[in-house]
Structure formats: structure tokens, C-alpha cells
Amino acid sequence: xxxxxxxxxxxxxDADSDSFWEEYQQKYPEKKxxxxxxxxxxxxxxxxxxxxxSTNAAEDxxxxxxxxxxxxxxxVSAQLFPHxxxxxxxxAVVLLGMTWIFWSQKPTHYLSYEINRQQxxxxxxxxxxxxxKPFVVSLADGSSVLLSPQSKISYSEDFDAGDxxxxxxxxxxxxxxxxxxxxxxxxxxxxxxxxxxxxxxNVRAFSEDKNxxxxxxxxxxxxxxxxxxxDKQKITVRExxxxxxxxxxxxxxxxxxxRLVKSLVENPSLLSSNTPIPISHSFEFESARASDVFKAVxxxxxxxxxxxxxxxxxxxxxxxxxxxxxxxxxxIICKSIEASYQILxxxxxxxxxxxxx
Amino acid sequence: xxxxxxxxxxxxxxxxxxSELAFEALYRRYFQILVSYGKxxxxxxxxxxxxxxxxxxxxxRTRLSLGQAQSVKxxxxxxxxxxxxxxxxxxxxxxxxxxxxxxxxxPVEDSPETLFAAEEENALQNEKLNKWLEQLPPRQYEALxxxxxxxxxxxxxxxxxxxxxQTARNLVQKALFILRKLAIVLIIIILEFIF
Numbered sequence: 214x215x216x217x218x219x220x221x222x223x224x225x226x227d228a229d230s231d232s233f234w235e236e237y238q239q240k241y242p243e244k245k246x247x248x249x250x251x252x253x254x255x256x257x258x259x260x261x262x263x264x265x266x267s268t269n270a271a272e273d274x275x276x277x278x279x280x281x282x283x284x285x286x287x288x289v290s291a292q293l294f295p296h297x298x299x300x301x302x303x304x305a306v307v308l309l310g311m312t313w314i315f316w317s318q319k320p321t322h323y324l325s326y327e328i329n330r331q332q333x334x335x336x337x338x339x340x341x342x343x344x345x346k347p348f349v350v351s352l353a354d355g356s357s358v359l360l361s362p363q364s365k366i367s368y369s370e371d372f373d374a375g376d377x378x379x380x381x382x383x384x385x386x387x388x389x390x391x392x393x394x395x396x397x398x399x400x401x402x403x404x405x406x407x408x409x410x411x412x413x414x415n416v417r418a419f420s421e422d423k424n425x426x427x428x429x430x431x432x433x434x435x436x437x438x439x440x441x442x443x444d445k446q447k448i449t450v451r452e453x454x455x456x457x458x459x460x461x462x463x464x465x466x467x468x469x470x471x472r473l474v475k476s477l478v479e480n481p482s483l484l485s486s487n488t489p490i491p492i493s494h495s496f497e498f499e500s501a502r503a504s505d506v507f508k509a510v511x512x513x514x515x516x517x518x519x520x521x522x523x524x525x526x527x528x529x530x531x532x533x534x535x536x537x538x539x540x541x542x543x544x545i546i547c548k549s550i551e552a553s554y555q556i557l558x559x560x561x562x563x564x565x566x567x568x569x570x
Numbered sequence: 571x572x573x574x575x576x577x578x579x580x581x582x583x584x585x586x587x588x589s590e591l592a593f594e595a596l597y598r599r600y601f602q603i604l605v606s607y608g609k610x611x612x613x614x615x616x617x618x619x620x621x622x623x624x625x626x627x628x629x630x631r632t633r634l635s636l637g638q639a640q641s642v643k644x645x646x647x648x649x650x651x652x653x654x655x656x657x658x659x660x661x662x663x664x665x666x667x668x669x670x671x672x673x674x675x676x677p678v679e680d681s682p683e684t685l686f687a688a689e690e691e692n693a694l695q696n697e698k699l700n701k702w703l704e705q706l707p708p709r710q711y712e713a714l715x716x717x718x719x720x721x722x723x724x725x726x727x728x729x730x731x732x733x734x735x736q737t738a739r740n741l742v743q744k745a746l747f748i749l750r751k752l753a754i755v756l757i758i759i760i761l762e763f764i765f
Contacts, residue, residue, distance in 0.1 A: 217721065220718060220721065250750070253699060254699070254718075254749060255718055255719070257699045257700055257703055258703070258714065258715060258718055258719045259719060260700065261700060261703060261704075261715075262603070262606045262607075262715065262719055263606070264606075265605065265606030265607070265609050265610065266602040266605065266606055267601075267602060267605040267606075267615065267619075271605070271615075271619065272598070272601045272602065275601065275619050275622060275623050276594065276597055276598075276601075278623050279597070279623055279626050279627055279630070282623075282627045283627060283630050283631070431587075431588070432588060484587060512580065512583070515587075
């Protein structure tokens with residue numbers, strides 16, 4: 214009974230373990246009885262645990278209570294960190310059933326900062342960065358905006374008063390949004406609308422640029438083409454409904470074609486560097502299996518890596534990749550196991566013949 | 571679903587980073603196990619559900635200050651156990667001196683001999699074994715479950731039950747010893763059937 218493999222065979226038998234224990238019993242017939250007792254005991258234990266299981270309805274009911282509690286009250290822990298960091302790092306809210314509430318006045322093809330501003334019914338405050346360095350704009354709800362040079366934002370004087378928080382942007386800014394599920398946070402940047410509940414991300418939308426780009430640092434962000442765009446024929450449902458971005462992903466809107474493309478940011482950062490609590494990831498590998506190496510990278514950057522586990526089963530990898538940026542890491546790994554990688558949408562696809570021992 | 575292939579550790583980490591999906595997956599992976607375990611500590615299911623609810627609410631609220639759990643299952647089960655015992659202590663009327671129950675006795679309403687004095691049907695033997703298990707002193711039974719069903723190491727069992735590692739070993743050994751004695755009788759009966 215002390216043997217983990219034995220227990221695994223009893224609880225989750227498969228063809229391999231079946232034949233192993235069959236052989237074992239033939240080899241050691243004197244153990245047969247002991248095994249039978251042990252097996253019966255384990256099965257009874259399992260039966261007893263399962264008899265204590267509750268209904269699925271109860272499972273759902275308890276989870277609903279949990280969700281209600283979570284959404285109604287704010288986090289109380291982690292006093293070590295300033296208010297907005299806690300919220301900004303939180304995020305990851307499932308943005309389902311989003312509605313893009315938009316007024317529609319006279320339709321136009323391009324939307325500018327000025328046109329976007331007009332939709333606000335409130336008096337707006339405007340901040341412009343005429344300097345050569347970014348500066349921080351703090352908002353009344355605890356969010357902060359790192360405004361790039363030659364950029365400006367405007368927002369309501371009573372920013373935290375309405376049922377949503379709206380910021381109009383011209384140029385580039387990095388947002389750390391204080392989480393508040395009751396008041397979604399919208400950034401209007403040219404034709405692109407970004408909606409979040411709490412997270413950090415960067416928006417680049419200079420009026421003369423061909424593209425509008427949103428890059429996500431933490432949490433989840435939904436982006437969509439503004440409802441107000443006239444030429445709806447050109448825009449697919451996907452663009453209007455919006456797409457959801459995860460950390461290290463970006464959306465690029467080409468303003469001429471109204472195509473919204475999801476991809477990885479240029480220099481993906483370690484997830485741990487985006488969160489207040491550093492998580493140490495080890496990139497020192499010694500005769501590590503390729504699958505473990507990929508998984509370590511996947512986890513550290515929060516990026517999906519697709520590879521054929523079977524093909525690379527025999528590949529071993531030894532190196533210290535602690536200081537290399539993501540793509541350099543991938544280059545080194547792929548070279549050593551004779552594979553190559555490509556980036557498709559927001560995934561990394563590894564292909565190769567695999568290794569022979 | 572993909573989440574079934576995610577390890578506990580990955581779900582835990584994603585939860586710490588704020589993924590509600592991972593949080594729910596973790597909950598769904600462990601709810602039934604926790605209910606079943608909790609009801610062993612205290613049979614009131616409603617109270618167990620409340621404890622599980624509070625446990626997960628606290629995990630979400632304090633996720634930023636949680637560490638990387640060595641074993642998620644260990645964390646969940648030991649926390650649940652603490653919560654239930656704490657709630658019981660607060661409610662003195664229902665407090666049974668659970669921890670103080672004597673270890674040595676195996677309640678004997680039926681001795682193994684009398685159980686098998688008459689010929690038993692096969693299905694009934696299974697039932698008997700269950701009955702013996704239930705009649706083990708609760709702490710021995712709990713240690714047995716933790717070791718052989720939940721696959722915990724003795725050090726972890728000691729952590730959960732708040733006892734020394736050696737005591738945990740002893741509990742399991744004692745339970746096994748009693749069960750072996752009983753089970754040998756059972757096996758003899760089975761063998762007699764076959765031959």
C-alpha cells in the first residue's frame with residue numbers, strides 16, 4: 214500500500230499498469246493475497262470518499278456565493294502595495310457579454326480625438342504633455358496614466374462619478390487601471406475602443422499614424438472598433454464585437470482597412486516582472502526534456518507554445534537562459550534540438566523532426 | 571476541457587495572477603473532495619459548504635500575498651480542516667472532543683469472527699469492510715485516507731492533523747494493523763469460496 218504506483222494502478226488503471234501488476238503476481242504468487250487485500254482496502258477508501266460527494270447543484274450554488282462575495286467587496290490583503298498596484302495587477306476579468314455603449318451622431322470614416330471628445334456630456338479636463346519625457350496623470354478613481362510626449366488625454370471633471378470611466382486619448386499612454394467592476398474603464402483612441410475593468414496596458418494612437426496599437430501588460434483587455442464608424446461593410450463582426458487580449462499580446466488596428474489583428478508584443482516581458490510579487494523562474498536547464506523547457510518558457514511569459522510532445526520526447530537540452538530575451542531563448546532552444554519556431558496569431562508554434570537517442 | 575490537463579501548480583499560479591478562470595477550475599477540481607473530507611470532520615454539510623466558501627473567498631481576496639503553494643491540495647485540505655475546527659470551537663454546544671478520542675479501541679458491535687460465522691455473500695463482504703473502516707478511531711481513519719487515498723506524505727499528514735510526523739506514521743500503522751487482521755479473515759473466507 215505504500216507504493217505510489219500500486220495505488221495509481223488501483224485508482225486509475227491503464228493497460229501498462231494492468232500488465233505490470235499481472236506479471237508481478239505471476240512472478241511472486243505468494244504476494245497475491247496481500248495485494249488482493251490491499252487493493253480491496255484502497256477501493257473501499259475510494260468508495261467512502263466518493264460516497265461523501267455532494268451534488269453538482271451544491272457545487273454550483275457554493276461557487277455562486279463565492280462569486281457574489283468576490284465581486285461585491287474589494288481585496289483587503291497585500292497592504293504592502295500602493296492601492297492602484299493591487300488593483301492594476303488584479304484584473305483578468307472575463308469580459309463576456311460586453312456591450313459597447315456608444316452614441317451615434319453623424320457617421321464618419323476616421324474618428325479623431327476631437328470627435329471622440331464630443332460624445333462626453335460632462336465638462337472635460339485636458340492634460341497635454343509638451344515636454345520630452347512621459348509624465349504621470351493620476352485620476353480620481355486611483356488609476357494612473359503615463360502620458361507620452363506629444364500626447365494628450367481628456368476626461369470628465371467628475372471622473373469617478375458616472376457609471377463608467379471614460380478617457381479620450383491622442384498619442385500614446387500607458388494605463389494602470391484601478392479595478393472597479395461596477396464602472397468599466399474605456400479608452401477612446403481614434404477608431405479603437407478599449408474596455409477594461411482593471412489592468413495595465415498601453416495605447417498608441419497618434420492621429421497621423423496608420424495603425425492604432427494596444428499592448429497588454431497585465432490582466433485582460435477587450436478592444437473593438439468604435440461603433441461610430443460609418444463604413445460598416447468593411448468591418449467584420451469580429452472587429453465590432455471586439456477581441457480579448459491577454460498579457461504580452463497586442464492588437465493592431467489598421468485604420469485604412471479596419472482590420473484588427475492580434476499578435477504578440479515585440480519584446481514579451483516575464484509575467485513576474487509585471488506583478489508586484491516576483492515569481493522566480495529558473496531558466497537553468499541541465500539535460501532537461503524539451504517539453505519541460507517549453508513549459509517553463511510558456512509559464513514565465515504566459516504565452517501559448519504549441520509543439521508535438523511526442524516528436525520532441527527524446528530531445529534533451531542543457532543551457533542557462535536566464536538573461537536572454539524571449540526570442541533569443543527560443544532561438545537557442547530550437548537550434549539545439551534542430552527545430553524552428555514561428556509566431557502565429559498570439560501563439561508560438563514549434564516544428565521539427567525531433568531527436569533520436 | 572483544457573483545464574483538466576493543467577497542473578494544480580499552474581492553476582494556482584494563474585489564480586495568484588488574477589485569473590478567474592483558473593480560480594474556478596481550481597474550485598471545481600477540489601470541491602467534491604473537500605466536501606467529502608470536511609464531512610468526516612463534521613457531518614453538517616451546510617457548515618462544511620460555508621467553510622469551503624469562505625476558504626475560496628479568502629484565497630481570492632488574499633491571492634496577491636499568497637505564496638507559490640508546495641502542494642495545492644495540501645493547502646486546501648489543511649486550511650479547510652482548520653476552518654471547520656475553528657468554527658466548531660466557536661460553537662461550543664456542538665463541540666465534541668474529537669481530538670481527544672481514545673486511539674486503541676475498535677468499536678466491536680460485531681467481532682470479525684461473528685461476522686463470518688455465517689457464510690457471507692460477496693457483496694456483503696465489501697460492506698463489512700466499509701463498516702470496519704468507519705469503525706476505526708476517527709483520527710486513524712483520517713490518517714489512512716490522507717495517506718492512501720489523497721497520496722499525502724507523512725510530513726504533510728502531520729501538518730494537516732497538527733501532530734508529529736512519527737505520530738502520523740503510528741496512526742496509519744495502527745489502522746493498517748487492525749484492518750489487516752480483519753482483512754485476513756475476509757480473505758480466508760473469499761478463498762474458501764473459491765476453492
